[in-house]
Amino acid sequence: MKVIGSFVSPYVRKVLACMHLKGLSYEIDPITPFFGNDEFRRLSPLSRIPVLIDGDFCTSDSSVICAYLDDAFPDPPLLPADPKDRARARWLEEFADTRLGDLFIWSLFYQRVVRPLVWGEPGDEQRIAKTLNEDAPAALDYLEGELPESGWLFRDFGLADIAIASFFRNAAYAGFEPDADRWPRVAAFVQRALAHDAFASTLPFEDIQRSVDIKGRRQALLDAGAPLTAKTLGTPVPRKGMMRL
Amino acid sequence: MKVIGSFVSPYVRKVLACMHLKGLSYEIDPITPFFGNDEFRRLSPLSRIPVLIDGDFCTSDSSVICAYLDDAFPDPPLLPADPKDRARARWLEEFADTRLGDLFIWSLFYQRVVRPLVWGEPGDEQRIAKTLNEDAPAALDYLEGELPESGWLFRDFGLADIAIASFFRNAAYAGFEPDADRWPRVAAFVQRALAHDAFASTLPFEDIQRSVDIKGRRQALLDAGAPLTAKTLGTPVPRKGMMRL
Numbered sequence: 001m002k003v004i005g006s007f008v009s010p011y012v013r014k015v016l017a018c019m020h021l022k023g024l025s026y027e028i029d030p031i032t033p034f035f036g037n038d039e040f041r042r043l044s045p046l047s048r049i050p051v052l053i054d055g056d057f058c059t060s061d062s063s064v065i066c067a068y069l070d071d072a073f074p075d076p077p078l079l080p081a082d083p084k085d086r087a088r089a090r091w092l093e094e095f096a097d098t099r100l101g102d103l104f105i106w107s108l109f110y111q112r113v114v115r116p117l118v119w120g121e122p123g124d125e126q127r128i129a130k131t132l133n134e135d136a137p138a139a140l141d142y143l144e145g146e147l148p149e150s151g152w153l154f155r156d157f158g159l160a161d162i163a164i165a166s167f168f169r170n171a172a173y174a175g176f177e178p179d180a181d182r183w184p185r186v187a188a189f190v191q192r193a194l195a196h197d198a199f200a201s202t203l204p205f206e207d208i209q210r211s212v213d214i215k216g217r218r219q220a221l222l223d224a225g226a227p228l229t230a231k232t233l234g235t236p237v238p239r240k241g242m243m244r245l
Numbered sequence: 246m247k248v249i250g251s252f253v254s255p256y257v258r259k260v261l262a263c264m265h266l267k268g269l270s271y272e273i274d275p276i277t278p279f280f281g282n283d284e285f286r287r288l289s290p291l292s293r294i295p296v297l298i299d300g301d302f303c304t305s306d307s308s309v310i311c312a313y314l315d316d317a318f319p320d321p322p323l324l325p326a327d328p329k330d331r332a333r334a335r336w337l338e339e340f341a342d343t344r345l346g347d348l349f350i351w352s353l354f355y356q357r358v359v360r361p362l363v364w365g366e367p368g369d370e371q372r373i374a375k376t377l378n379e380d381a382p383a384a385l386d387y388l389e390g391e392l393p394e395s396g397w398l399f400r401d402f403g404l405a406d407i408a409i410a411s412f413f414r415n416a417a418y419a420g421f422e423p424d425a426d427r428w429p430r431v432a433a434f435v436q437r438a439l440a441h442d443a444f445a446s447t448l449p450f451e452d453i454q455r456s457v458d459i460k461g462r463r464q465a466l467l468d469a470g471a472p473l474t475a476k477t478l479g480t481p482v483p484r485k486g487m488m489r490l
Contacts, residue, residue, distance in 0.1 A: 071328035083316035
């Protein structure tokens, strides 16, 4: 299977962690976020990464991809067995993808990292301040009441754990980590989850993605052993709004 | 089971149509969209309708609710059996919930109906024009290539058909219907799907929701035979941004 998407995207990281958990091997085309072209738009009509290509089958949206992986490769399952537990897991996935995405990606990572480094413009300081002072604390208060004191949300490490933890890595890239005095369960859970091999195994590639210039990046990833595929998209060009992280 | 949400919300309509398809009876608390309070926020942390309450279990987000219904009450299924077909159905559901939601709800229905009638302010005419001239046609071009010439997306009428068609009813409330000369498959599919009993059965309640003043609405719905539950939320008050339609 091929995955199109950047190692630093929380949605890509989520899908790769699920594939790791299932023991599925993949090749990745590590395109730069916010670069795109018409071929990408055809593969991903909502301009989202990751895109999964499995033979002649292709889909996008991380939740759709993870559900597909669980249908096509059921063992080990990404969701618990009980219908109500499954609904709670899917709800927490949705909360992460939507709310943590708004906060950690669009209000912090995008403002503090992407706008200065990719677009050469300042981030929205007012939005950053409101996120740090009001919105992120409210989301963490909610998670503090949902996350377990030890272990995982449902017996085995799975989709809900992965979806939530993935966003905290981008939050850390943007300088935000949960205060362990104020949110002890969140802080411990995030640390525990991100140390899991499903996340730890791709961390070296994230470091390269973040530190190596775009021209030398592909070679540096290959040198580090990243499972790269041949380019799938021709030559994408930077286009604001072309691609969701 | 209880459902909290308005009959005119595309996300509520989608869940009620799925329950109808499965022969599940429900009671509904037909709260007014964009009214809310702290109790609602507790039940629906992303401030979304519908909310589903099944005994001591409660969840929100229409996609999570529909997946729960399919897990807990598998017959008849809302999704096709093949993993790739299931992924395509979920993808089309996501396209509808996200893209058609942006276009038909936030850029048309909200601007043309909700802002003038609920908030007493004019809609964003520039946004409406861009939607009608560019964005809605692009989405309909895409759907024209996905929808079947006759029948349903996957053998039986199911979640993907329901999710897509539901948004077109709100588009029609905002004065937009697909041009049958330009998008013959879309126009015929929408007409066919909205005529299905899963949608047709709640249309009289939508008419009341749209035409009867908020004070007389509950009684009018009861008189028309709507399965109302006792109020679940105390007295919600209007709050901009409190609730997603």
